[in-house]
Amino acid sequence: MRRRSFICAGIGAMAAVATIAARSGMRRHSGAALAFGTTIGITLMHDDARQAQLAIEDALSAAQSVDRLMSIYNRASQVYQLNRDGVLARPHPHLLAVLAQARELSRLSDGAFDITVQPLWQTFSAAAQQSALPSDQQRRRAHGLVDWRQLDFDSRQARLRGAGMAITLNGLAQGYAADLALAAVQARGVRHALIDAGEFVARGRRRGADPWTLGVRDPREADALAATLYIDGCGVATSGDYEAAFTPDFAHHHIFDPALGDSPTELASVTVLAPNGMLADGLSTAFMVMGRDRARAMAAQLPGVDLMTIDKQGGVWRSATFPPTA
Template identity: 45%
Template sequence: MRSHLRPVRRRILLGAAGLAASTALGGIAAFHALASRRGLATRTRAGLAFGTVAALTVAGPDEPALEAALSNGFSAIRAVEAAASLLRPDSALSRLNREGQLDAPPADLTAMLAFALDLAMRTEGAFDPTVQPLWPLWSEASARGEKPEAAALRAVLARIGWCRVHLTPERIALEPGTALTLNGLIQGYAADRVMAALRARGIEHAFIDTGEFGAQGTHADGTPWRLGIADPRRTETLAAVLAPFTGFAATSGDDQMCFSPDRADHHIFDPATGRSPRDLASVTVTAETGLVADGLSTACMVLGEARGREVVAGFPGCSTRFTGKA
């Protein structure tokens, strides 16, 4: 696969004291020292998840509780992967795509799919979990240095449409030729599940990165968390800082995985055309849940700024940042 197909991580965590102060005080050691002054221990654990690196940071007075919370957090991530990761051929979603139906689907899968179908209805199909067949079509063409032929694209588009999915708590069924992806919201949903697991262990201060972000409580020095959003065209430069940052944030953009060096063709597809939307470079959404933030950021890339703002307004507690193509 060509190098421009590699995913790019482009968001930066900033503690409330700022990078310069943290560096001057010794980075991680400073973080622990600041927490210790408040009578808190800190723990961070990282691991591979969803094809990237997930990292969970927690703080609290009880060190064993922190370790147990981190273990529970990663267990939640593994449960979400087992339900809907397309990187796992044994996931429930992978089996559904192969077999066309799935009895007794896991609760994580039905929760994500129910939201995806509702968002598809609200956006009149701009967000559509049935775009999965476009992925191999574009990947294979890109590997040849080409774009899909018009006839091949039309054939795949005939298999796309969220109404081709039939969901009940007991069973999911797909119409022939249909395949699903929940990549447009799975990392945000995982952030929700992790945060719930941490709260169940009594954790008050946490920052989680599952590919999308969540935060509660405060930074080690007692001031609010801040989240830096990198410029999609200059990934070492901050385009904005969310301060204070609590709740959840998700970013979708044309720089995360591309099928062409100019980023005109990328991993977000307009279900109506089978091609990538052309107006926006990135969208960041903050919301009360990671599921909503992640799904809306994906949808807004397709909807564009004007229509995207209208849809986001239907979800309470959300804010949106749009970045146009350079």
């Protein structure tokens, strides 16, 4: 799954938290677990320690369940089985929800978002193990297997029409996991929470009147920030060419343009704010493929969506209502 694109700015000094706790009864609670090949984390403010702990356990369990269903590596996952067999009986409702979002994003983006790009990832990854790029013939063969319209699904089965086709939900699953985790903490009565499943969702405040804070990393300097965001009531996701690059110049990386059969050439990173984590996750991938101008036009038509793009020359563009940066 996707590697970290954000740096959490954290809750603040413990002395400050203690002061708030004494005034309001709110205390900071946190927990973490392994999923998506990384560590996922839950941070919340709540006045009942027992309920807070139960909320964290429920949230982590919900996120891990998405990983178990949608991993492309776990032989027991439904996505692995679909890729292996070309057909899957009785898809889980969570998988159906993510597949439906994928289809809608493919339609809205005119195919720029496409979960059937997995053969391209496999082909480039195999070549990278030999410190090479795929041959033109290898790339054309993989490219010929990419077409989101060749995936059929309903509650009875999911089916890939073409032999050798495969899907990846890496552009949606972590955002969906964050959404489920947030729903789990809210079901326990928690109103102030930050969910980090590789993509982020946040509700309420981190302490007092202070909003949750995220730092967006610079696409070319791993220890530098391109922006610091104050967020509440939204999902946040970043896609970048640096996350899994096949070449040192970042020209070839883990995001693929389905029209090219290779990586998009304009942008180094895209950060998206959206009403939920899954939509932010998917749009960040779609917008990387579409480039700034097409992404800007599409975002303007979607309620509650804002974006920041950074091109390969370092040029930054933000939509008009993108949150002010600290």
